[in-house]
């Protein structure tokens with residue numbers, strides 16, 4: 001018991017003053033505060049306030065592990081990183097082309113960059129429109145971040161692409177401006193219904209070969225080349241920045257997911273987030289990259305995939321912080337949109353990332369602040 005009631009001694013008064021301190025601990029944001037958020041920055045600040053209040057609770061119950069909000073790795077907006085930091089990240093990604101492939105099943109994979117593509121392609125039907133969509137992709141990009149740090153000397157955190165800036169001028173976004181600190185801009189002209197679509201022609205990834213896919217290209221004029229992730233198809237990476245897509249991930253859509261009609265349960269939220277057939281926030285990002293980044297199986301061939309999925313994870317992270325009662329639940333089945341019917345997923349199900357890492361139970365991946373392999377927050 002923290003408070004002793006009905007005691008009037010001086011001692012009780014003194015301890016009462018001392019014990020009042022926890023009241024200064026941050027309180028969770030109210031529904032009204034959440035509903036008055038206007039921007040992704042507002043939502044992020046409210047998510048941090050919510051996490052601070054949850055951390056204060058954990059500390060009172062002495063359940064806080066060694067990961068805290070203060071020492072967590074901070075995943076930042078690409079634009080907010082210095083040019084030197086961006087070059088450090090790019091150099092580490094390029095290093096993956098020099099790391100050998102390790103699995104024996106996907107022989108098309110020539111290097112460790114390809115391994116990520118192959119593993120994702122292998123399980124595509126079981127990690128999209130499913131109960132594990134958020135947690136599986138969270139795990140994949142965390143393994144990518146760890147690989148860059150452990151194998152390629154990267155010192156920072158995984159960056160994210162802030163969708164809500166440069167939506168109508170993607171070529172000005174520091175992610176896609178074509179400079180040596182970007183992922184290159186739109187590709188060469190390739191005959192289709194858009195402007196680019198061919199090989200990227202600027203930025204640090206020109207000349208880097210991709211080897212797997214396409215399997216289900218979304219761009220007009222691309223033929224699926226291979227039946228699966230075992231066929232070897234060396235080629236350049238292609239891109240077509242598409243504003244018709246980028247203009248679809250609006251702040252209204254963000255609001256809907258985090259505070260509006262689709263925010264109340266994980267089922268509503270995820271179905272809207274990755275709605276099939278419409279350009280939801282998740283899909284719109286992929287189609288905005290066009291080219292190889294818009295193939296649901298092999299979109300990882302565009303290295304900007306990881307910045308896109310870090311933004312997906314940032315939204316999920318904010319949603320979890322702002323909906324703590326729902327944060328550790330899943331909805332949906334084990335198969336894409338349940339087209340091939342399967343049972344409902346559960347938090348006991350395991351996330352399979354092939355040779356990239358050990359299986360993890362979904363329930364052990366909800367928290368990004370410890371009690372899981374993760375210790376990170378988003379700027």
Ligand SMILES: *[C@@H]1O[C@H](CO)[C@@H](O)[C@H](O)[C@H]1NC(C)=O
Pocket residue numbers: 267331332344
């Ligand atoms: C699966 O989940 C849905 C809601 O998401 C629910 O209506 C249904 O009853 C569940 N099925 C089983 C067998 O539990």
Ligand SMILES: *[C@@H]1O[C@H](CO)[C@@H](O)[C@H](O)[C@H]1NC(C)=O
Pocket residue numbers: 103105106119122123126352353354355
């Ligand atoms: C490919 O996916 C299947 C089905 O999920 C899985 O059983 C198999 O282990 C995966 N293969 C590799 C090499 O990861």
Ligand SMILES: [Cu+2]
Pocket residue numbers: 120128137296
């Ligand atoms: Cu995916």
